Amino acid sequence: MSGPVRAAGCVLWRRSEYSGELEICLVHRPRYDDWSHPKGKLKRGESALDGARREVLEETGHDCAPGAELPTVRYVVNGRPKEVVYWAAETTGGAFVPNAEVDRVNWLSPAAARARLTQPRDRDLLDALLAGLPSI
Numbered sequence: 132m133s134g135p136v137r138a139a140g141c142v143l144w145r146r147s148e149y150s151g152e153l154e155i156c157l158v159h160r161p162r163y164d165d166w167s168h169p170k171g172k173l174k175r176g177e178s179a180l181d182g183a184r185r186e187v188l189e190e191t192g193h194d195c196a197p198g199a200e201l202p203t204v205r206y207v208v209n210g211r212p213k214e215v216v217y218w219a220a221e222t223t224g225g226a227f228v229p230n231a232e233v234d235r236v237n238w239l240s241p242a243a244a245r246a247r248l249t250q251p252r253d254r255d256l257l258d259a260l261l262a263g264l265p266s267i
Contacts (some may be wrong), residue, residue, distance in 0.1 A: 135205070135212035139183035140170025141220035142260045143195055145238065153264070155244040155257065156222070158190050159235040165249035166237075168256060170215055179216040190233045193225030201259045204252050219260045 143156040157166045171186040173179065180197060187195045197218040204215045227236045239247060241261060248254050 135214040136208065137173045137179070138170055138213060138215040139173060139179040139186065139217070140168050140215055141183050141187050141195060141197060141218050142168050142201060142256050143187055143191060143193065143220050143222055144260065145222045147238075153241060154238040155241055155260075156191055156193070157237050157239060157244055157247055158233045159237075160232060161234045162232070163249075166247045167249060167253050168217065169233075170217070180218070183216070183218055183220070187220060188225070189230075191222075191225065191236050192227040193222040195220035196223050199263045201256055201263075204256065206252065217256055219263060 145154050145156070146152070147154050156169070158169050159166055169187045169190040171182070171190070173182040177185070183197060184195060187193060197220040199219045201217040201219055204217065206213055229235065237247065241257060245254055245257055248257065
């Protein structure tokens with residue numbers, strides 16, 4: 132059997148231009164009808180960091196500046212282990228355009244993002260981001 136499915140993503144954040152408050156970007160995937168952080172499978176030979184940046188751009192339309200590495204998430208999908216490496220990443224600009232993979236994005240307060248996230252493991256990533264904010 133081959134190794135785990137390798138993937139990468141980011142907990143994408145920004146400061147509101149109006150209030151200065153922290154906002155978290157969540158993506159809605161119609162295929163799964165879930166809300167999550169932007170992430171996806173790595174391409175052959177692609178580094179996790181390059182894959183995370185690519186996935187953020189593809190799913191949110193935003194470029195980002197990755198910062199602190201967040202906990203790696205491991206779980207099983209269709210009987211196969213999956214390993215997703217995450218970074219905290221501040222948006223550096225862009226605009227969302229709906230596509231087949233992601234039909235909506237929401238920029239939410241941390242509390243609203245926590246309530247909207249579908250998977251508990253994604254809430255753990257949000258907690259890790261918030262714990263690291265003094266260093267961000």
